[in-house]
Amino acid sequence: MTANEPLRVGVNLLWLVPGVVGGSEEYTTRLLRGLAHDLPPDLHLTLFALGPFAEAHPDLVAAYPTVTTRIDGHRKPERVAAEATWLAREAGRRNIELLHHAGGVIPPGPAIARTPAAVTIHDIQPLLMPENFSAVKRRWLTAMIPRAARKAAMVFTPSDPTSQSVVEHLGVPPSRVTTVPHGIEPPIPVSADDVAAVRERYHLDGQIILYPAITYPHKDHVTLVRAFARLAPSRPDLTLVLAGAAGPSEADVVAAIRSSGVGDQVRRTGRIPWDDLTALYGAATVVAVPSRFEGFGAPALEAMAAGVPVVVADATALPWVVGSAGLKVRPGDIGQLAGALARVLDEPAVHATLAAAGRVRAAHFSWDVAAQDLAAGYRAAAAMGETRPR
Known part of the structure; x- marks a missing residue:
């Protein structure tokens, strides 16, 4: 990059299999949309993605130069090989000066190592809760995440607590870690007709407890189901809605619902369209x-922006996200969770106070601000360069 030319940044999205990688897909694609909305003139971004990505996110393909590979990403060895060879070759052809690996690791191999790198580490759960991962995935991530943190010119994370964990557990200097938080679009009021339609579609009456999450072990659906079982018998019009695809803990969640005694008050929607979730x-x-x-x-964050009270586990980044606008309970504490939910369900003043506070808190997060943080991180990474050879 010269003084008159923009920094040429490539974004490695070969890890992003649409509909499979969960919240990291939403975070990455919305962040890129935010940056495209007002792309600084000193940056030029090129996306490197799977073919299905182009089909799932045509607006991003229209917003940025996008290079796609024919593979679908479902076979990990094939995808890793493509990152080490195809991606390195295509980035070289386009004179990419900084490769942003947005999926948490920097691919191995001498060819890809020629281009300076930044990496997004979404969390370090594989290092702190390895039991939640298969043996193969655990070995891969426990080796590759620390390597990525060492090699990257800049590490991006989605929250201050995650940034702190990268510094503390991976030994990365704070100067090489940048928080690029999630944002939220300005809320659009949901019409009464849309609410009525979604209630009818999913057979919902009365009060609703909602948890939109894939059934991964750390999401702890089982604790919520058990807390709900304490509330539901005395509240026959209360429904627990678990919205999200099946994950590794699906069997445990199903067993918990079946043994709860209130399974008829639980709805499983599976993965649903964004309009339905709204x-x-x-x-x-x-x-x-x-x-x-x-x-x-x-x-x-989505709930707070919609004016819905939140009850969260007092763990990792969740307290940082909700601040004082939500009720926090000890992770895994069934009684505390049931009690906090009961307060929101039964005390209108608590409900109203949390709803108002949540809207105020959510207003602190925007994709435009997050995009500015990302752009600043790109500039800092380019100025710093990689500090260690691969």
């Missing part, structure tokens, strides 16, 4: 996020 936020009485580990915690 309407569910409009219908919900309270959103519960009992997750034991979050790099950020987007459902809590």
Whole structure:
């Protein structure tokens, strides 16, 4: 890059299999949309992505030069090989000066190592809760995440607590870590007709506790189901809605629902369209996020922006996201979770206070601000250069 030319940044999205990687897909794609909205003239971004990405996110393909590979990303060895060879070759052809690996690791190999790198580490759960991962994935991530942190010119994370964990557990100097938080679009009021339609679609009456999350172990659906079982018998019009795809803990969640005695008051929607989820936020009485580990915690932010009270586990990034605008409970504490939910369900003053505070808190997060943080991080990474050879 010369004084008159923009910094040529490549964004490695080969890890992003649409509909599979969960919240990191939403974070990355919305962040890129925010940056495209007002791309600084000193930056030029090129996306390197899977073919299905172009089909799932045509607006981003229209916003940025995008180079796609034919692979679909479902076979990890094939994807890693493509990062080490195809990506390195295509980045070289386009004179990319900084490669942003947005999926948490920097690919191995001498060819890809020629281009200075930045990396987004969404969280370090594989290092702190390795039992939540398969043996193969655990070995890969426990080797590759620390390596990425060492090699990157700049590490991006989605929250201050995650940034602190990268500094403390991976030994990265604070000067090489930048928080680029999630944002939230200005809320659009959900019409009464849309709320009524989603209630009818998913057979919902009365009060609703909503938890939108894939059934990963750390999401701790089981604690929520058990807390709900304490509330539901005396509240026959109360429904627990678990919105999200099936994950590794699916069998445990199903077993917990079956043994709860109140399974008829639980709705499983599976993965649903964003419009349906927005309407569910409009219908919900309270959103519960009992997750034991979050790099950020987007459902809590989405709920607050919609004016829905939140009850979250007092763990990792969740307290940072909600501040004083939500109720916090000990992770895994069934009684505390049931009690906090009961307060929101039964005390109108608590409900109203949390709803108002949540809207104020959510207003502190925007994709435009996050995009500015990302742009600043790119500039800092380019100025710093990689500090260690691969």
